[in-house]
Amino acid sequence: MASWIGQEMNLGRYVCPLSRCLLMASSSPTTDADVFATATPLASAPAKARHDQKVVLVSLEARRQSNAHFFDVGWLQSHGVDEVLSFRQLDGMPSTAISYANFELRHALRPPLPVEHKIAAVAAFVTNCDDNTPTRRTHVLRALNATGVPVYSFGKCMQTHDIATVFPECASQSRRSALWDFKKLCVAQHFLFMLSFENSDAPGYVTEKLYQPLLAGSVPIYGGTADVRHLLPSENAAIVLDRFDDASIRDMSSTVKNAMRIKSAYNAMLR
Numbered sequence: 001m002a003s004w005i006g007q008e009m010n011l012g013r014y015v016c017p018l019s020r021c022l023l024m025a026s027s028s029p030t031t032d033a034d035v036f037a038t039a040t041p042l043a044s045a046p047a048k049a050r051h052d053q054k055v056v057l058v059s060l061e062a063r064r065q066s067n068a069h070f071f072d073v074g075w076l077q078s079h080g081v082d083e084v085l086s087f088r089q090l091d092g093m094p095s096t097a098i099s100y101a102n103f104e105l106r107h108a109l110r111p112p113l114p115v116e117h118k119i120a121a122v123a124a125f126v127t128n129c130d131d132n133t134p135t136r137r138t139h140v141l142r143a144l145n146a147t148g149v150p151v152y153s154f155g156k157c158m159q160t161h162d163i164a165t166v167f168p169e170c171a172s173q174s175r176r177s178a179l180w181d182f183k184k185l186c187v188a189q190h191f192l193f194m195l196s197f198e199n200s201d202a203p204g205y206v207t208e209k210l211y212q213p214l215l216a217g218s219v220p221i222y223g224g225t226a227d228v229r230h231l232l233p234s235e236n237a238a239i240v241l242d243r244f245d246d247a248s249i250r251d252m253s254s255t256v257k258n259a260m261r262i263k264s265a266y267n268a269m270l271r
Contacts, residue, residue, distance in 0.1 A: 002027050002038035005058060029053055037085075041069075045080030054082040060098075060207070062087070062200035088204050112217020112270060113189055120260045121150035122221060123191040125184055128199060129157040136244045137197045140223070143246065147253035151195075154187065163187060179208050188216035192266060193256055196238070198224030206231055210238065219259075219269045221252065236269045 001023070022032070029036040031049040037056040038046075046055055059070040069075045073092040076084065084095040122144060126137045141158050144151050153160045163183065164171040170186035188194050194213035198205065205225055213220040220238040222228060232238055241252050259266040 001025050002036070003040045005037055005039055029055075042079045042081070045078070048080070055080050056083045056085060057081045058085045058098075060087060062198075062202035062205040087206075110217075115192070115263055115266055115270075117190075118192050118218075119150075119152070119190055120192055121152050122193040122195055122256065123188055123218070124151055124153045124155060124195040125187075126153065126155040126157040126195070126197075133199065137195070137223070140195070140197070140241070140244065140249060143249040144253060144256075147250060147257075149253050149256050152191065181208075181212065185212055185216045188213045188218045191218050192260060193221055193239075194218045196220035196222045196224075201225055203227055214238075217270065219266070221256070234271070236271075239269075 002025075005025075024030070024033070026033070026036075029046055029049045033049065033053060035054045035056055036046060036048075037058055039058040039060075042057070048055070057070060057076065061070075070084070070086070071090060073090065076093055082094065084090050084093055085098045086095060087097060087099075089095045089097050124137075124141060126141065129138050131137075131139050138157050141151055141153060151160065152166070154163055167187055167190065170183055173182040173186045175181045175183045194216075196209045196213055198207060198209060201224055203225055204227065206228055210220055210222055210224070210228065210231070214233070214237065221241065222238045223241045223244065226240075226242055228238070228240060229235060239252055239255055241248060259269060
């Protein structure tokens with residue numbers, strides 16, 4: 001396994017007894033490996049240590065991002081890739097759909113904080129400041145402020161607050177990666193709402209950005225694929241922004257402000 005995959009699986013080197021496999025972290029194929037999995041773009045076909053080894057490419061991003069060649073069957077075949085693991089299956093190539101979202105069960109079983117103990121604001125962690133992306137995150141942050149919705153922005157874009165200052169107990173939490181981000185989960189539990197916008201708008205593409213606030217007991221304000229609703233635990237579990245024009249943002253702001261004023265309206269979302 002190469003790049004972040006070993007880190008996500010918390011690998012050193014260990015045996016998984018149920019499947020009788022040996023998992024190990026390595027940057028290149030080794031003779032005792034049946035499968036070499038990598039998320040790193042391949043400049044050339046990897047030098048297989050055995051002729052019967054399989055090369056698996058893992059891509060958890062959408063095709064509209066910079067790694068679009070991960071979805072080009074001709075490119076994959078010319079680079080010795082035998083199979084693709086992605087958020088959707090790929091026609092013309094052996095592929096398996098896998099989930100971007102993972103978590104430990106103990107984090108899903110914690111009850112949310114009582115509504116009266118939460119901050120009546122929207123938490124935001126925005127690191128991509130490019131307003132040319134489909135979800136226009138910084139534009140939405142500015143529009144929320146303009147409509148009178150309080151925003152606590154902890155990311156590098158339009159930052160208003162620092163985690164270490166506001167939530168020192170959260171600053172000490174671990175952040176192994178975007179998927180294993182206990183720091184963000186800790187912050188999210190203190191807010192009524194959390195901005196959850198994807199990097200790409202592609203059918204079926206939903207990442208940890210949606211599920212982290214749900215785990216933390218915060219209501220996501222979601223921007224991404226329009227078919228997200230069938231992936232929610234209930235239709236009211238998130239505020240889905242289908243369009244990113246000013247009229248849609250004003251409607252969303254009104255919904256947020258109403259839920260901030262009326263406890264029963266918010267609990268209906270959280271339920």
